[in-house]
Amino acid sequence: MFSHWDGALRMCPNRSKSGSQSEDDFNCHSDLSEALSRTRPSWNEYFMLMAKLCATRSTCYSRPVGAVIARDKRILATGYNGAPPGAWHCTDRQECFWRQPQNQIPGIEPRDLSRAIHAEMNAVAHAARYGISINGSTLYCTLSPCVHCFKTLISAGIVEVYFEHIYDFNDQGGDKALLAYYEQYADLIKVKQLSISETSLEIAGQFLQSITSSRRHEHYS
Helix, strand or coil: CCHHHHHHHCCCCCCCCCCCCCHHHHHHHHHHHHHHHHHCCCHHHHHHHHHHHHHHHCCCCCCCCEEEEEECCEEEEEEECECCCCCCCHHHHCCCHHHCHHHCCCCCCHHHHCCCECHHHHHHHHHHHCCCCCCCCEEEEEECCCHHHHHHHHHCCCCEEEEEECCCCCCCCHHHHHHHHHHCCCCCCEEEECCCCHHHHHHHHHHHHCCCCCCCCCCCC
């Protein structure tokens, strides 16, 4: 039983031996329904939680990022930042590729030589690879999209973006400048920052750290 629901579920009595629908049964249904309604994540939180799970597959030394593309409350594609499918990852060779002097190319910004594809770009590529239309969909990403990915999202037909964390620029004002860049395309795509509630994070953590499908309460077989 999950501790977050204990307050409501503790009131639920055991099922009677006859198994009849008694007043106690009704109270238990009511208590459990209330507990679930208070702890069930919103759809936006649900997809962002999925994006956070995708980030666990990241192989980038810089930072883990996950992305989910959804439409009509259904997941269409997912992605995380890492090398192209079938290619070796930096973690395979225990080195950050673009930081190695021997791998740099004159005239090209070293960061542009990164072997990693951004999570949101990987999600778009995932959809393209399997012939999935993402026109009119929403992207959920654990990090604000870079300007290159952002323009790709628009071209792919994505109309809304939710990000959890804005890129932490080393120079002051970088975050505001990025948001201003997004605003140029406000008539084509909406961008919003999304924070998952503490309750939803707590429940998700409990699901991940214990047997997910254990019985909610002994009242229910």
